[in-house]
Amino acid sequence: MSSIKQNLIECLKQGLKSLDINVAIGIGLERPARKEHGDWSSNIALAAAKPAGVPPRVLAQKLVESMEPICPSVVKEIQIAGPGFINFYLHDSWLYEVMLEAISLGENNFGRSEIGKSISVNVEFVSANPTGPLHAGGGRWAAFGDSLCNLLQFCGYKVHREYYLNDRGKQMQLFAQSLAAKKAGKEVDSNGYQGEYITEWAAEMPDDADPALWGYDRVLKDLRETLAKMGVYFDTWYSENSLIESGAIDQTLEKLSSRGVVYELDGATWLRTTAFDDDKDRVIIRSDGQPTYVLPDIAYHRDKFQRGFDLLIDIWGSDHHGYVTRLKAGVAALGYDPNCLEVILGQLVTLVKNGQPVRLSKRTGDMVALSDVLDAVGPDAARLTFLLQSIDTRLVFDLDVVSSNTMENPVYYIQYAYARVASIAKVAKERGIVQLSPQEVDFSLLVHEREKDLLRALSELPETILLACNERAPYKITNWVRDFAGRFHGFYHDCYVMGEGISPQLTQARLYLVEAVRIGLNIGLKILGVSAPEEM
């Protein structure tokens, strides 16, 4: 199917060659926004007109003439339009081929890509401090990270999901102190953790428990449960503390020293990050002997490389933007290729409740727990809401809208399409309709615009998956699924699969079409991590 695209590009190349035109420019071939402009369209005549010294439409005309004899047989017609676009119109049969491909490959293989084959990637996401429950905003990283992992897997990458626990340092101490204080019936220190959960957990904590150890376990349990509620599971929960215990931090420091990028100044130890694109050098060991967060971070990423990953992806909130350069510098200072560390920055979530923005701070205690949001709106609505838009835009998560006003939540629109698909299959079965084998079915009966629209959209799924993966943009899958579901609703409304006035042959063809739709929706929903309900 994408082989059609390759074919057409090849045709254009041949055409150019036969006209003795040498173009350095890549050949553009895309899906026109309007279907009147054909199934595929190229602007090559426009782009090559100037270097070739020929007016675009004239060049297009010559190209078409030279291409016509060599074009694949699915091409029905080639037209020149507008300023010089070359538009390819394909026979409907190609749509039926796409449909059969989807059916024969099924939901586990249709749209798969091999671009990530033999590349192992470590994706680190969420990684919120283990000092309390995840807040609602953290759901964005969970949903985004997990879906990105799904996408990478579908494109052949070997994916490892990882959560980094900053289980060392002042915040952990404060957390333990806050728990202990509550337990003892004392007021929590003003810079300690004030949240409601501290009170609850202190009550749960046995009298003889060590607040630091017990608290850590309690937090981990909470994090795991909340993420599981959202369908997010990690392969590794990596402890920062373990880096100290294993000596990895010391080793990293030695390694850096041996590479000559470390120096002492004012009683502190510095890393010469300016040698690797940073604005200024960074302290890695403070004058009081404590490492700053950078050093463990560098040691951690070194460890990831040592574990054999080819690519490291970190997903951070944009508030950590300032650390990207220095971490990359640290990685480069160790001799690793900084391009193998990819940091994706996402804009933070603004949570709105009762029309008012809510601050999300564990310390002050005004936080809204992700777990509660999941209970209120359900994991599907929550995930889809997080995956509705680009990670580059600020997401406003309005609790009232997501939980109450279902019309503003597209999750139902999409899931309803799936439920309708399932319903058709169910009713067909109840009516005793036996599905023939594809060879016995006449797919050329599928001529309704609704049917062809559906198949055109289906044909775009593989390239959409690839694009979404390469751009690290799961929301493009959301957009595709939403659009596809919409087309199905239109089909459902205008094209009955069975019943009065529908010939048995047409029913057979449409049953296959519906099956293909099921596969397409399923693939999209699985990548998004949203369930596909049989009925609603």
Place this chain on the structure above:
RNA sequence: GCCCCCGUAGCUCAGACGGACAGAGCAGCUGCCUUCUAAGCAGACGGUCGCAGGUUCAAAUCCUGCCGGGGGCACCA
């Protein structure tokens, strides 16, 4: 002062390695349930693509400068 993201319809957003009349959802208006679930479908309405220059046959898209919103520039994490 420097760096990153955003500014497109009333609202939330697509479209951004330049292309053919700028798209969707929601809200509001108007139609459609005697055949597979109306959580649906259809129609109308709605836009100086933040502003100003520039490059180009062609700019929402690229360049420059402004304006507005958010976030960063520690011997805090």
